[in-house]
Amino acid sequence: MFAKVKSIALAGLLGVKVSVEVDISNGLPSLNIVGLPDKAVQESSERVRSAIKNAGFEFPLRRITVNLAPAEVRKEGSTFDLPIAIGVLAVTGAIKNTEVIKDFYFAGELSLDGSVRRISGALPMVLSVKDDVKNFVIPYDNRAETEIVDSVLIFPVKHIKEVVEFLNGDKKIVPEHRSIPDLLHLDNNFDEDFSDIKGQFQAKRALEIAASGGHNIVMVGSPGSGKTLLARRLPTILPPLIEKEALEVTQIYSAGGLLKDSGVVNTRPFRSPHHTASSASIIGGGNSPKPGEISLAHNGVLFLDELPEFRRDVLEALRQPLEDAFITITRVKERVTYPARFMLVAAMNPCPCGWYKDPVHNCSCSVSDIKRYRNKISGPMWDRFDMQVEVPRLLPEELTKTVKGEISKDVRDRVTRAKGIQIERYKREKIFNNSALTPRLIKKFIELGQDENGFLNNAADKLGLTGRGFDKILKVARTIADLDGSSRVRLPHIAEAIQYRTDLSVE
Template identity: 45%
Template sequence: MVALVRTVAYLGLEARAVEVQCSIAPGLPKFNIVGLADKAVGESKERVRAALSSMGLALPPKRITINLSPADLPKEGSHYDLPVALALLAVMGVTDAEHLTDFIAVGELALDGRVVPSPGVLLAALHASEEEAGLICPAAQGSEARWASEVPVVAAPDLISLLNHLKGTQRLPDPPQGEVEQAPHGPDLKQVKGQETAKRALEIAAAGGHNLLMIGPPGAGKSLLASCLPGVLPELTSAEALEVSMVQSVAGTLDGGRISRTRPFRAPHHSASMAALTGGGLKVKPGEVSLAHLGVLFLDELPEFQRAVLDSLRQPLETGKVDVARANAHVTFPARVQLVAAMNPCRCGHLGDPALACSRAPRCAADYQSKVSGPMLDRIDLHVEVDPVSAADLALPPPSEGSADVAARVARARATQTARAKETGVRTNAELDGDPLERFATPDEAGRKLLMQAAEAMRLSARGYTRILRVARTIADLSGVEQIGRIHVAEALSYRRQPPRA
């Protein structure tokens, strides 16, 4: 006899159908799992054996074979424990195999028979919705699974309760709907004194989803400005929140099924490896750039990152996705992020201050800033100098305008962009390209002349030219003007900085 139980394999943010086939045949006692299973899947034999033993069941002294079909698809993770156990119980006659045909099962088993959480349940629930099937998952992740609409969810705390539910002798309660987290209270722009130019650049970056680089001495407020950005960005839409939660589900960071409408803000340390930033590892996981999808990736002390690590972000910043290629897997993660970076002008940090600058200035500035490659800098739309804050500035009363005022203007600009480009699928001005860029970001004659002159004088690349147009479009949106004029182009050009040359 052969019993079949459906489950899934995760490849990036895609859930592939997998069939767990169990056969018990005469022969020497042995328990084999085949079908391109990794070590975690292979170890499920011992977890399943112990879980059944805790229920008072022993494996039959025969040859047990578990096949994970299709056999050429890599299988990784501990979520195969539950479907393997259910297939084994079905072939042993403990439960009816036909009761399992309408479900997809995922979950890890503890040695005492509890069903414990495993990453990716939200993806499995969405796959079950597409297949018009129910989902059997750990009780702790029932709320997470409920975000997939109209999926019958059986959230099992342990194996015995699940078997009783399937037999009809006990009914497991429906899991509650997952909660929407309240936005955490972060820094407010009222805490930032002075820095009017940097605040303006931050507002433009938030309104258009543009990448931003802040350059200034230590203690000028660059990190504080960056941490204020989530407070002025609009909330995620329902569809965007689901996208972000799918990445968190695969990474195993979706706590208690709570989905947040706040845009992600990730700030990895400059010692982060390439795999940590872009994704990868032995078991391919999303990196920081994917965990910041539809949010902000803040890189403080930008030149201190390894150059190869920084350059690995060049393609994701352009395409909005990360392709992780390995010998045994090729997966794609979304990475539509807004990059915000901060750096000192030189190693000592006091370039331009004769009293504090080191003896190697200004040569040290060129050496330090050249650690960031030209192509990487070319992908940053806004470059702004952050001046040091004096004691006199700190003694001033807090500014009257805070994050709430800026967020209102940003929301109006984003609403304008959404209405304008609703047929093109473009979310923000930072994504304008091709025909939408020609249609929506063409300046008037005076603006075009200024842009052409600046492009020649500044030797702008094609990428730099289009990014100037995108920023000018955002500045015009903040002003409530449909036609891009010379003043909008001029302000956009003022944020385009040429790197120092040695």
């Protein structure tokens, strides 16, 4: 007796078709699984055997061989429990019409009692179904994330018994579909608001510009200046996710096993890993590769507080994904790619003690201390930031004097408008915002008048700008012009952009 069951293995977010072949023959009772890593084989065969028995089915006292093909595809053990069990139940006759199996894909982990448990990566698995079979039997707890795929019918199940009844025609399961736009938080209600923070108008303005153009930004300021509070409120001024973005983000969270019950990530991610985090947790990787913080921040914000405290190798590893908007993790026999298009927001103290240039406290650091501290971030890494702003600490009297700031919604409306202008402008290019402008595209899209050119060249001489620094000012100026609703970049836009290149040199 022989049965063949369809399933999917994941490499990153890419699904690969796997055929689970089950053969039963005379011989000593055994369950041999071929095509899985050793440890996973052992665990899977235990679970499958117990699940089948405890669900009340007969487990054949014969020789059962399970082959997961193709062999060269790396397979995570637990998601194949269900297809393996279905194959066994087909060869033993518990599933009466074995033809019907061909019309379905199966994925799910089994408990010893036969219940079907949630798996990681269900959404990318379902999305990668491309052949004529458009039915997928999936764990009940994965239904919310997979029911958003409209090209595949989802059959959620709770127990192996239920699957057998369903395949035998004794039980009906009605597939449901949910539409992503209905699940998105278009009104974005947040607990925090930009208006919570008094003063700091320049920093807020800088964040508004950064959010509009997708610019990476670093904030430098003493403890208590509010730079962390500001960064944490950044999501409140970001435009809502659109459907395509939400689907991308949700796939990554599905692969990482991080989806909540709603099934869809419906607001822009904001990730703030601690500076002690390992390279694998930030970049991605591990024994069975999982998306790292840079991918979990896809279409959102990666916030690195106390930037110089991060391990140098971690910071250096960020450079490539910042350029490419994706990360490739290379492992033995395997390469896995995850999207990683995020806005990098960083905060740091001006010096090791934190009080350099503070109006009240005295800084106890020597010039070489400060230089060493800032040199923890390499030149090429500094180059990834389009904007640098100083966030001065406000004195108590300044705090009480200052009027309440604008509410997030008003800022968000401007950011959303500016973003819309960029999407329209770059619709024939492969970029979405000003921050992604390459030198070639800067020439194509940013045309300066004589006055603007003269002013910028003059400033470049004074500031000793490199070509890269020059381009960054142009990109930021383009965003300021977009916020201003101006089709051309004009003098005031350039003048403001120059302010966001704070001189971080130490006197």
